[in-house]
Amino acid sequence: MKTIADLKASGCIIFECISGSKAYGLDTATSDTDIRGIFILPKDLFYGMEYVEQINDATNDIVYYELRKFISLLSKNNPNILELLNVPEDCILIKDPLFDRIMMDYFLSKLCKNSFANYAYTQIKKARGLNKKIVNPVAKERKTVLDFCYVRDGKVSLLVKEYLEKNSLLDTHCGLVNIPHMKDCYNLFYGEDKGYQGIARANANEVCLSSVAKEEQPIALLYCHVDGYSAYCKKYKEYWDWVSKRNEARYENNVAHGKNYDTKNMMHTFRLLHMAKEIAEDGTIQVRRPDRDFLLGIKQGDFEYDDLVSKAEVLKEELDTLYNTSNLMERPDVDVVNELLVSVRNEFYEK
Structure with a gap:
C-alpha cells in the first residue's frame, strides 16, 4: 500500500478531515484545500516487513498518518497533529467510532509551550531572514575579488579599480608580492613588459601573485578584504538560491503590501502563539480561530513588521508565566498512551 488510491481502496482510514487555513477559518479565494487523515495498516503489513508510516501526495497537501506515527506525534504535542483532535465538525469527512477513543486529555501537556511557541519563534526568525532579503536584494551581477581590493592613496584608500582608472593603469600589467607579517597585504608593482x-x-x-625582480620598487600597498569577499559570496549564494525557490505569487503579494515581510508566515506565527496561550489558560485547542480578524489583518499587511515582533516577544514572556502555573500535566504518560495505541489497533483488527 503505497499510494493514496491504494489507501482509499483498503478501508483502513479511520479519520479524514479538511485542515489548514480552511479549518482555521483563515482561507481566502486562492487557498488550497489541505487534507489530513489517519489509517491503520492491515495486520499482515503491520506485522510484516512493509510497515508504512505515512502516505502523501507530491505537494503534501494530502497526508495520511499510520496510527503509530499519529500517536507518537501526539505524544510530542506536535501542533499540526494535536489540532486534528478538535477540528470543526464541518471539516470532518470520515470518522470511525474508534477515532473517538483518541482523546485530547491523553496528550495535552506543558510540552505545548515548546512545541507550539518555539515553532512560532522559528517562524519569526525566518520572517526576519526574509525581511532582510526583501529589503536588501543582491544584484544579479556577481562581484569579483577585485571589488574587495583597496590601495592606499595618500591619506585615503581607494578601490583598486578606482586607483587604476585614476592613474591610467591596466590590471594586466600589475604584479603582487606578499608583505611578510602583514596578512592580506601586498606590494603592488607595475610594468608593461615585466x-x-x-x-x-x-x-x-x-588575488594572483607574481615573481618580481628585487630591484623593482612597488607603486602602492594593496589590501585584499578576504573576509568581506567571503561573506559576500555566502550572501550572494543564499539570496539567489532563495530567489530560485521562492513562491513568486506569495513574494509579489509581500512586496505589494509594502511591509517587506512574509505576511502569511507571520499570520501563522501568531496563530500558534495564541493557541499556545489558550492551551495554558483553558486546556483546549481552538482550531477555528476566534482571532480571525486580527490574523487576516496580519496576512493583509495591516501591521508593521517591528510591531509584530515586539508583540511576539511580549507573548513569549506571558507564556513562560502561564505554563509555570498551568494545571496541565508535564508530559503525556507513556504507559497510558501505549495502552491506548495497542487497544485501538487490536479493536480495529478484531472488527
Whole structure:
C-alpha cells in the first residue's frame, strides 16, 4: 500500500478531515484545500516487513498518518497533529467510532509551550531572514575579488579599480608580492613588459601573485578584504538560491503590501502563539480561530513588521508565566498512551 488510491481502496482510514487555513477559518479565494487523515495498516503489513508510516501526495497537501506515527506525534504535542483532535465538525469527512477513543486529555501537556511557541519563534526568525532579503536584494551581477581590493592613496584608500582608472593603469600589467607579517597585504608593482600576472584572474576567489625582480620598487600597498569577499559570496549564494525557490505569487503579494515581510508566515506565527496561550489558560485547542480578524489583518499587511515582533516577544514572556502555573500535566504518560495505541489497533483488527 503505497499510494493514496491504494489507501482509499483498503478501508483502513479511520479519520479524514479538511485542515489548514480552511479549518482555521483563515482561507481566502486562492487557498488550497489541505487534507489530513489517519489509517491503520492491515495486520499482515503491520506485522510484516512493509510497515508504512505515512502516505502523501507530491505537494503534501494530502497526508495520511499510520496510527503509530499519529500517536507518537501526539505524544510530542506536535501542533499540526494535536489540532486534528478538535477540528470543526464541518471539516470532518470520515470518522470511525474508534477515532473517538483518541482523546485530547491523553496528550495535552506543558510540552505545548515548546512545541507550539518555539515553532512560532522559528517562524519569526525566518520572517526576519526574509525581511532582510526583501529589503536588501543582491544584484544579479556577481562581484569579483577585485571589488574587495583597496590601495592606499595618500591619506585615503581607494578601490583598486578606482586607483587604476585614476592613474591610467591596466590590471594586466600589475604584479603582487606578499608583505611578510602583514596578512592580506601586498606590494603592488607595475610594468608593461615585466611578465606580471595581474591582480586577479577571471572568476578567481583570491588575488594572483607574481615573481618580481628585487630591484623593482612597488607603486602602492594593496589590501585584499578576504573576509568581506567571503561573506559576500555566502550572501550572494543564499539570496539567489532563495530567489530560485521562492513562491513568486506569495513574494509579489509581500512586496505589494509594502511591509517587506512574509505576511502569511507571520499570520501563522501568531496563530500558534495564541493557541499556545489558550492551551495554558483553558486546556483546549481552538482550531477555528476566534482571532480571525486580527490574523487576516496580519496576512493583509495591516501591521508593521517591528510591531509584530515586539508583540511576539511580549507573548513569549506571558507564556513562560502561564505554563509555570498551568494545571496541565508535564508530559503525556507513556504507559497510558501505549495502552491506548495497542487497544485501538487490536479493536480495529478484531472488527
